[in-house]
Amino acid sequence: MIGRVILAALLAGIAAGLIMGAIQHVRLTPLILEAETYESQSHSHDHAAPAAGEAAPAAEAGHDHGEGWAPADGWQRTLGTTITAALQGAAFAAVLAGISLLTGLPITRENGIIWGLCGFLAATVAPAAGLPPELPGLPAADLMTRQIWWIGTTAATGAGLYLIAARREAWAVALAIVLVALPHVIGAPLPVTHESAVPPYLAATFVANSIAANAILWSLLGLFLGLALNRHARDIYAT
Amino acid sequence: MTARTNSLSLSISQRIAAGLALLFVGLSLTYAVGFSSLAVAHNTAHDTRHAIGFPCH
Numbered sequence: 627m628i629g630r631v632i633l634a635a636l637l638a639g640i641a642a643g644l645i646m647g648a649i650q651h652v653r654l655t656p657l658i659l660e661a662e663t664y665e666s667q668s669h670s671h672d673h674a675a676p677a678a679g680e681a682a683p684a685a686e687a688g689h690d691h692g693e694g695w696a697p698a699d700g701w702q703r704t705l706g707t708t709i710t711a712a713l714q715g716a717a718f719a720a721v722l723a724g725i726s727l728l729t730g731l732p733i734t735r736e737n738g739i740i741w742g743l744c745g746f747l748a749a750t751v752a753p754a755a756g757l758p759p760e761l762p763g764l765p766a767a768d769l770m771t772r773q774i775w776w777i778g779t780t781a782a783t784g785a786g787l788y789l790i791a792a793r794r795e796a797w798a799v800a801l802a803i804v805l806v807a808l809p810h811v812i813g814a815p816l817p818v819t820h821e822s823a824v825p826p827y828l829a830a831t832f833v834a835n836s837i838a839a840n841a842i843l844w845s846l847l848g849l850f851l852g853l854a855l856n857r858h859a860r861d862i863y864a865t
Numbered sequence: 866m867t868a869r870t871n872s873l874s875l876s877i878s879q880r881i882a883a884g885l886a887l888l889f890v891g892l893s894l895t896y897a898v899g900f901s902s903l904a905v906a907h908n909t910a911h912d913t914r915h916a917i918g919f920p921c922h
Contacts, residue, residue: 627875628883635887646916654916694904696911703912710910714898714917720891727884750918759918772920773900836918864874 631858635723636716638850643715646843647708654839655707657832658762665763667823718745719847723855725784731792732863733848735856742848744791748784750840752806756814759836763824767815779809 697706722741726733733741753776760766786805789798822829855862875883898910899919907914907921914921 628879628886631875631883632887632890636890647913650912650916655912658912658915694908696904696908706909707912707916710898710913711916713894714910714913717891717894717898720887720894722891724884724886724888724891727880727887730880754918757918757920760915760921762915762922766920766922769902769920769922776920777900832915836916839916840918861874862880865877865880 627858627861631723631727631855631862632720634854634858635719635851638854639716639719639847640712641715641850642719642843642847643712644708645846646715646839647711649839649842650707650711651704653835654832655704657828657835661761661763661824661828661832664823664825664828667763715843715847718749718844719851721745722848722851725788726855727862729788729792730863730865732859733851733855734859735852738848738850738852738856739845740848741851742844742846744784744787745848746841746844748787749780750837750844752783752809753779754833754837755810758829758833761824761829761832764822764829765817765819767817771815775809775812775814779814782806782809 697703722745723733725731726741756779757772757776766772782805786802789802789805793799897906899914899917901907911921
């Protein structure tokens with residue numbers, strides 16, 4: 627039973643993630659590739675330009691860290707993106723299902739999309755308010771500081787949404803407001819300068835499409851999760 | 866994992882155990898796809914990291 631619930635959740639996430647992968651291929655990866663053509667201009671100071679003759683694949687795929695194995699542009703890169711999108715779908719679905727089992731708040735066919743949209747608010751909208759989805763070549767603050775802010779913002783927003791969904795007491799609502807607002811009062815780590823060779827229309831198009839794609843990912847993820855768990859709901863949430 | 870009985874309801878401890886397992890799997894996968902600084906993980910997930918909106922380089 628436990629195994630079947632875990633498997634159902636992961637499969638629901640993989641299905642949503644694969645659709646996300648397809649959307650990425652059509653709407654997001656082309657913008658990333660276009661931005662990378664500007665990246666060498668923005669980052670020329672810290673990434674030595676490789677020798678012209680041999681550089682074509684390495685300059686694109688290994689564009690920023692220039693170390694370790696990297697998928698070659700073309701099918702390898704597309705495959706890597708698709709697989710990681712499916713894995714991330716499974717990951718988000720597992721987190722939602724895990725929260726549902728731990729809190730005893732069921733995910734059903736009826737409320738699945740609401741679960742998904744709460745995930746979207748916590749993991750896309752709230753962090754994007756401080757750290758808009760970035761294109762390669764845009765200046766950014768220290769990576770680890772941004773990662774900590776992203777994780778903290780998502781966790782705090784998720785906890786706030788849980789309190790609003792599960793509790794009616796005034797203190798819970800007040801705490802929820804504090805949790806949702808606090809990361810933005812603290813503020814996201816910002817780069818020293820916003821100067822970049824990446825054109826503004828490209829960055830804006832990417833942010834809008836990324837947020838829209840994530841809205842689809844999370845909506846489908848919640849719906850699929852609801853459908854997958856609905857069959858077992860009476861057994862899962864019996865206690 | 867306990868025995869697979871067809872229509873056995875989860876006890877509360879089983880539900881918590883399954884929830885923790887799911888949370889662990891989800892957070893580990895998220896770390897691997899979105900946050901790991903391993904070059905292979907970063908390079909393979911690069912476009913997905915940008916698309917999801919994870920902080921990336």
